[in-house]
Amino acid sequence: MKNKSKLLLSLSVSFALVSTGHTQETDKPELSPMSILDSKDEAPTLSSGLKSSLPANKVPQSLSIVSNEQITAQGLKSIGDIIDYTPGVTNSQGEGHRDAAVIRGMRTTQDFYRDGIRDDVQYYRPLYNVEQVEVLRGPNALVSGFGGGYGLINRVSKKAVIGESFNTASVSVDTFGETVFSLDSNYELDDEKSLRINMFGENLENHRDHYYGDSFGVNPSIRMDFGGSTLDLSYEYLNQERFIDRGIPTGTDGKPVESLKDYVFADPKENFSTHEAHIFKAIFEHDITDDLSGILVLSHNDHDKLYKNVYVSGYFNSPTQGFTTATHPIELDGYLDTTQRSTTIFSYSLDGELETGNVVHNILAGIEYTSTENNNDRYNADFDPTAANEDKAIFALSRNLLNGGFGLGQIGNQGADVTLSNNYTSDRNDYTQGDLSVFSLTLQDEISFSDKLNLVLGARIDNMEYDVNSISATDVVTPLTDSDDTISPRAGVIYDVTTQASIYASYSETFTPLSGDQYASIKNAFTTMDPNSFENTEFGFRYNLTTDLLFSASCFTIDSSVAKETPRNSGIFVFEDSETTGFEIQLEGSLTDKWFICAGFTDLDAKSSTDTRLREAPENMFSIWNNYLVTDNLALNLGVIHQGESQISSSSLPILPDFTRVDAGANYSVTDNTTLGLNVENLTDELYFPHSHSTHQVSIGAPINATFSITSSF
DSSP, X not given: OOOHHHHHHHHHHHHHHHHHHTTSOOOOOOOOTTHHHHHTSSOOBOOGGGOOOSBGGGSSSEEEEEEHHHHHHHTOOSHHHHHHTSTTEEEOOGGGSSOOEEETTEEESSOEEETTEEOOSSSOOOOTTEEEEEEEESOOHHHHSBOOSSEEEEEEEOOOOTTOOEEEEEEEEETXXXXXXXXXXXXXXXXXXXXXXXEEEEEEOOSXXXXXXXXXXXXXXXXXXXXXEEEEEEEEEEEEEEEOOOOBXXXXXXXXXXXXXXXXOOOTTTSEEEEEEEEEEEEEEEEEETTEEEEEEEEEEEEEEEEEEEEEEEETTSTTOOOOOTTSOEEEEEEEEEEEEEEEEEEEEEEEEEEETTEEEEEEEEEEEEXXXXXXXXXXXXXXXXXXXXXXXXXXXXXXXXXXXOOXXXXXXXXXXXXXXXXXXXXXXXXXXXXXXXXXEEEEEEEESSSSEEEEEEEEEEEEEEEEEEEOTTOOEEEEEEEEEEEEEEEEEEEESSSSEEEEEEEEEEEEOTTTTTTOOOOGGGGGSOOEEEEEEEEEEEEEEETTEEEEEEEEEEEEEEEEESSTTSSOXXXXXXXXXXXXXXXXXXXXXXXXXXXXXXXXXXXXXXXXBOTTOOSEEEEEEEEEESSSSEEEEEEEEEEOOEESSSSSOSEEOOEEEEEEEEEEEEETTEEEEEEEESTTOOOOOOOBSSTTOBOOOOOSEEEEEEEEEO
């Protein structure tokens, strides 16, 4: 079902809200084409949810902060777009239905946060209600507790602004036909209260046949000021549906088969995902004394997610094909997967400053409780209901997948075509009903010995209990339990060599549960095994070239020990060690009063104990984005992304070839309150393959395309 009616509804409601807003006096924000420069005048700071009182340039860890102004100026539409321009992080395909990041060689769908609160359901996260996005690289267990093995990505929500009323609307359309609308309205209710409503609607299109996507989201929030304390209440409703495209196969040379770049091995009835979410959040910040403040956070969310897809699991010209007929070179597999997850999180933290002699301590202490109910099931495809669970079939390239009609094909290389159909009801792969509870204590001391020397010491204690009913295909229920008690330490030192230059060193540890980042797998063996563990050591250097231009460099080592089932489905687990070493350099800020630049380079050596390179971990990555103010009304943008060759799996073949993509854009202020935008992606029209979920599921990058937008405040 396509949700175009929801887009129309969002437009109708938006205009109704705007009409109501016209009865109030509004403060129209000026929309300069180079407003990003103004937003970078002060050193960026991490949000309170990331448990640090230090400015970003004093945090002993590699990080990137992308503001809403930069998101708008650069024309970024998704978390994936932000990742493209973030050092040390690449996108993974996510099977075409979710955000998935590879942070310093670690693939994850779990390490996403919203205002410091875990946001680990698999879905595409919109940016319509985001103030900034923070990307931390390297473990930080004070925030993540379990998870965050190599880093995390945190979205900071827009909150109501007291004492102001404004409206900002944006509409965009691209050359594929994709349309997006968003509205940001803030209403001053009285001197102590304000209401903010963010909403968006989108109708997605791209360069691939059959592709579609429809999303609608609305996020009202209210802020109340009680004098010395504030309360933020927020509710978000999100409804999404989109086509799933798992890409194309690789050939005997291990590379994507370029001749198949226009083939889509999927159809709209067999390949789509749906997601509906209700997200509630309350944040109460209060001053206890002049030097002590507290933050109480209560959140509850319900997610209902479904995705089903068929995809290429074998290709005739591949060394792992499993069949030998040139007339039917494509093997298809598939499954349907559902997730119903309800999570409640309660946390309270204290932030206080005290002096002992000439030493200043900023102490952060907190308590957190997480309760999650998680139900998952998966059904394999069954292409022949008359046989026993035939989840694979082979087809000729000449036929198309359209509207669920699989037509003629073969099962088990039987030699003769038969009419095939598919269902997701007869072959249940697994069904789990899980309850997860985590109780955590955190303590951190940011110690200032002088204006030059700061020390960070902290630890997080986690008690995790995971109870699950694992239900077999024959409805046999096996109750299983896994529990872990862990201590995750953190230490860092920052020293200002001069007023412009500083150096830092840090060490941290964290862990991830054996049940996986989506809590969907648990085995008897887990009850006697330690969780996966990660240790991170990092050394860094930062130098303020000018007041508004920061150069940073870091080198790091991450040692991990992750349980692996060998052989698969054997119930026998061994811990596989890996080591990731590398260095990053980053330059961000204003070269001149007209020129903003954001550039980064990462060199990565990510290998297992068997000297096998980790999947989707290119040896080098580079990105640069420039924004130059030509006149008071016109700004031009130019960006370049380069990603080195990487492995699709743990073996040396298949591979994703290296690629370089060039993006460009322009923003023009028609008036002080209206800006026109043009963003061109893949200016050189390069054929490239940005990521892959598995051997024969390689994504095809979009050809040259342009997005036209208009943003107006009133």
